[in-house]
Amino acid sequence: MPSTFFEWxxxxxxxxxxxxxxxAGVTLLIALVGTGLGFAIGLGVAIVRTAxxxxxxxxxxxxxxxxxKGLLAAYIEIFRGTPMIVQAxxxxxxxxxxxxLDIPAMTAAFLVVSVNTGAYMAxxxxxxxxxxxxxxxxxxxxxxxxxxxxxxxxxxxxxxxNTLPSVGNEFVVNIKDSSVLNVISVTExxxxxxxxAGTYFKYFEVFFITSVIYFTLTFCVTRLLRLLEKKLxxxxxxxxxxxxxxxKAEIHVPKEG
Amino acid sequence: MDEIIRAEGIKKAFGxxxxxxxxxxSVREGEAVCLIGPSGSGKSTxxxxxxxxxxxxxxxVLLRGRxxxxxxxxxxxxxxxxxxxxxNLFSNMTAFxxxxxxxxxxxxxxxxxxxxxxxxxxSQVGMLPYRDARPAQLSGGQKQRVGIARALCMDxxxxxxxxxxxxxxxxxxxxxxxxxxxxxxxxxxxxxVTHEMAFARDAADRxxxxxxxxxxxxxxxxxxxxxxxxxxxxxxxxxxLRDTRG
Numbered sequence: 033m034p035s036t037f038f039e040w041x042x043x044x045x046x047x048x049x050x051x052x053x054x055x056a057g058v059t060l061l062i063a064l065v066g067t068g069l070g071f072a073i074g075l076g077v078a079i080v081r082t083a084x085x086x087x088x089x090x091x092x093x094x095x096x097x098x099x100x101k102g103l104l105a106a107y108i109e110i111f112r113g114t115p116m117i118v119q120a121x122x123x124x125x126x127x128x129x130x131x132x133l134d135i136p137a138m139t140a141a142f143l144v145v146s147v148n149t150g151a152y153m154a155x156x157x158x159x160x161x162x163x164x165x166x167x168x169x170x171x172x173x174x175x176x177x178x179x180x181x182x183x184x185x186x187x188x189x190x191x192x193x194n195t196l197p198s199v200g201n202e203f204v205v206n207i208k209d210s211s212v213l214n215v216i217s218v219t220e221x222x223x224x225x226x227x228x229a230g231t232y233f234k235y236f237e238v239f240f241i242t243s244v245i246y247f248t249l250t251f252c253v254t255r256l257l258r259l260l261e262k263k264l265x266x267x268x269x270x271x272x273x274x275x276x277x278x279x280k281a282e283i284h285v286p287k288e289g
Numbered sequence: 290m291d292e293i294i295r296a297e298g299i300k301k302a303f304g305x306x307x308x309x310x311x312x313x314x315s316v317r318e319g320e321a322v323c324l325i326g327p328s329g330s331g332k333s334t335x336x337x338x339x340x341x342x343x344x345x346x347x348x349x350v351l352l353r354g355r356x357x358x359x360x361x362x363x364x365x366x367x368x369x370x371x372x373x374x375x376x377n378l379f380s381n382m383t384a385f386x387x388x389x390x391x392x393x394x395x396x397x398x399x400x401x402x403x404x405x406x407x408x409x410x411x412s413q414v415g416m417l418p419y420r421d422a423r424p425a426q427l428s429g430g431q432k433q434r435v436g437i438a439r440a441l442c443m444d445x446x447x448x449x450x451x452x453x454x455x456x457x458x459x460x461x462x463x464x465x466x467x468x469x470x471x472x473x474x475x476x477x478x479x480x481x482v483t484h485e486m487a488f489a490r491d492a493a494d495r496x497x498x499x500x501x502x503x504x505x506x507x508x509x510x511x512x513x514x515x516x517x518x519x520x521x522x523x524x525x526x527x528x529x530l531r532d533t534r535g
Contacts, residue, residue: 088344170342171377171436175391175443176366185394189381270383270422 040237048228048238055224056245058138062213062220063206066145070206071199073146074153075192077104079183081154082161104154111151117212120144124216141218145210149202156198160191193264200257204250221245291318291353293447293478294369298348299338301331308334309345310502316447321479323489323510326499327525332482335499336449339480340369353446363395370445374452376432378424384411384435385420388442396443403442410438414468430461434468441472448472450481466492486529490514498522 034043045052081104085094111119124140127133135143164187172182192199211222221242229238296314300307308331316322324332337343339350341357350357357365378387388407392398398406411417414434424432433453440448450469454462466485470492473479483489489496489510496513498506498521506513506522517523 086344165377167373167375167377168379171371171373171379171439172390173362174340174342174366174371174373175439176363176395177391178362178395181394185390186379186381193381270419270426272418272422273420 037237040234041241044228044232044234044237045241048224051224051228052221052241052245055219055221056249058219058224059207059210059221059246060249062138062141062145062210062218063203065142066149066206066210067199067203069142069146070149070153070202073150074155074157075188077108077150077154078157078161078191079188080104081158083179108151108154111148112155115212116144116148116209117215119148120213120216137213137216137218140216141210141213141220144213145206149206152202153199156195156202157191160195161187163194164190196257196261196264200254200261203257204253207249207253208246292316292351293318293320293353294339294480295351295354296335296339296348297351299335299345299350300347301334301338301343301345308502309338312348312499312502312504314497314504316478316480318478319476320494321473321477321481321492322495322497323493324480324482324497324499325484325486325489325525325529326505330499331502332499333451336371336451336480336482340366340371340449342371367391367396367443368446370440370443370448372433372436372440372448372450372453374455376424376429376436376456378432378435378439380424383421383423384416384427384438387424387435387439391439392442406442406444407438410441411435413441413471414438415464428461429457430464433457433461433465437465437468437472441477447478447480450479450483452482452484454483454485484529486514486526498525500525 034040080097081101083097085097120140123144124135124137127135127140168186168190169182172186173179177185210218210220213220214223214226217223225238225242229235292315294314294316296312299309299312299314301309310331312331312335314335324335326332334343338345339357341350341362352360352365352368357369360368378384379390382390385404385407388411389403392403392406393400408417408420411420414437416431416434416438419427419431419435422431424435427435437448437453453469454465457465462485466488469479469481469488473492481489481493491510493510496506496508496510497504498513498517498519500521505519506517508518513522514526517526
């Protein structure tokens, strides 16, 4: 039997390496799917919540939009106002006991994380949409674009780019917070660690390894997101083409300062 | 000459504030008309009613004899172009892409034709060398020239200018006014809200003075500047010309 801390760590990594990896894989998958779907949900909700109907649209569509907006506001309040661990229990056992649905733990995990993330994303993206100045929307309308064309062509690309840091943040949060899903027996990293620790009663050593894995995951993801941000921001420099005397001249204008 | 824009009895209120109190206006083909008047007199609101960025409460606007509320939005906005005080360029696009967006999306024009038009009008305003620059990389005057090119790409019947030089540093005002004077020579129909009295005097075919939501005076710039018929016009011109060294 190993005796020192490091011997135990080495032993446990050897013994349960596959388990840890599998758990990390599930954690990453849940975070990825949850953030992706959550982003899609949030985008849809944010678009509806920032939509305005003109007076001329008529009373019924305006009332309908108002009702939908009310429902969406309730969704956001409820899912931001309760812990995800409780949401997981309510969804999983609610489906089992009241709907007679024995949904697989993974499906419940995807559902809970997506819908929970969606509530946060909706607010993040709503802020992003509102941060694009109204003048650009107006200019889009003034060159004949419909509301939808203005949204997809002008407003949303800027809104998404501006909110990317917060969206990335949600991804990191999801990597960590998916650990609460162990309460419905999702085989993510925390659940796997708990099983591994129980065998030899080596909680500190196992969870030391677990924290190293979580940190590695979030650190790598943060770096990748930083790179993506830089790419989406576009080049700082541009080229000035031609001149009065020489049409082939090119001046490369680098970033200022 | 054909009448391009005709406004009849336009009234518009924001809340309890009556901004336009019955405006009749006509702009003929090839005319450059300058709207002048004190701040809050309703000039910009009138402009915005003409391309339906605002809905008038009463009255109607005709574009070549057709009521604009009955035109498809894309057609109306293509035919009645707008240049904004704050430029309002799409900041996620280059100068070139700004000129393509409306043509491609709203007019569904082919790529080749759209690009040819964009190149043509960018070069007309002297901004072709900067076609790959994004708005954040351009000066105010350059942005406004791109804004003008973007509007021209739609082949408008009339171009509305909403204080196009008011947000510019003084040294950039002239480059934009020069472009506008060139467009006037090229026969473009223009309706311009401006505080540039020298430009109104020298480049406009007609000057309209507005005050408190009404048109007070409408005439040739020579007549209005030399001998305004109303005391309110005279007082406004005295104030404005004192402030301008034009």
